[in-house]
Amino acid sequence: MIRRALLVIFVLALAVPAHVSGQEFTAETLDAVVKIRAEVPPEARTAASLGPLREGSGVLIDSNGLVLTIGYLVLEASHVDVTDSRGKTVPARILGYDHATGFGLLRARSPSGGLRPLPLGLSENLGRGAEVLILSYSGNGPSGQGAYVVSRREFAGYWEYLLERAIFTAPHHANFGGAALIDKGGSLLGIGSLQVPEAIPGQPVPGNMFVPIDLLKPILSDLAQKGSSGARRRPWLGVQMEEVGRHVVVRRVSRGGPAARSGLEPGQLIAGVGGAPVAGLADLYRKVWALGTPGVSVPLNVLKGVRVEEVQVVSGDRYDYLRLKPTVMSR
Secondary structure, three states: OHHHHHHHHHHHHHOOOHHHOHHHOOHHHHHOEEEEEEEOOOOOOOHHHHOOEEEEEEEEOOOOOEEEEEHHHOOOOOEEEEEOOOOOEEEEEEEEEOOOOOEEEEEEOOOOOOOOOOOEOOOOOOOOOOEEEEEEEEOOEEEEEEEEEEEEEEEEEOOOEEEEEEEEEEOOOOOOOOOEEEOOOOOEEEEEEEEEOOOEOOEOOOEEEEEEHHHOOOOHHHHHHHOOOOOOOOOEOOEEEEEEOOEEEEEEEOOOOHHHHHOOOOOOEEEEEOOEEOOOHHHHHHHHHOOOOOOOEEEEEEEEOOEEEEEEEEOEOHHHHOOOOOOOOOO
């Protein structure tokens, strides 16, 4: 298995398509990639886990300075700067954040003229083996590399996050946060979120996970105008969890969050919801979210010692818990 995985890595490294190498990127395509630098106050809920100073990439998606990025870069930020391909830095206003997808949306206050935005592509039909480009801002400007889509599958994050058909690529791209995934025609297919150890299921092939751009289209208008998607909000537990086998184990509880108030503790195993067994993170999330909206009581079946006990967690609203600035989220 290990030998096969190493062979896959070697082949991918050699087989990055020549016609999607960095030298083939057009100036117009690269111009759409910007650098994002966000300052987060120390009292922010995410300052300890994500850091008080965050840097990554973003993508211009209209001619008036609208920038799409991955939301964790700007979450709870008090100030954000955007640097374009020409080295010009301007402040940006945070328009919105959507936890369900992970997208963050900004508006550069003095957009640079003459920079062509990337059009939104179609990610639904993007399949395994597709040749793609990954563009990000690093060093003194935008750059990128060719890659392949190696998997389209469900992704469940430990932070109460679930994507139905995330995009996985290889070889891995180091500057993944907010990176642009584009097709050979220059259309935007996804936004970079993570580096993953298994881009190919069951094989230790490092790669990246991208949020599909099709998830943005139904919520873009609401994000830009209202700060949130308008979709029904999900009950939030305030728990970071990990999947061990098909079991769900509490890794961390958010201080002052719903789970902490109910007495849930790290190391405990969540065996079910309302008496129904759970098989992994995705199954747990779906069962919890099916109960209703924030404020609903969630009956978790928790293993304590050798006994399974029911713990009632009165769920909360993640957006209320986060210390979002007025420009981030409007009600």
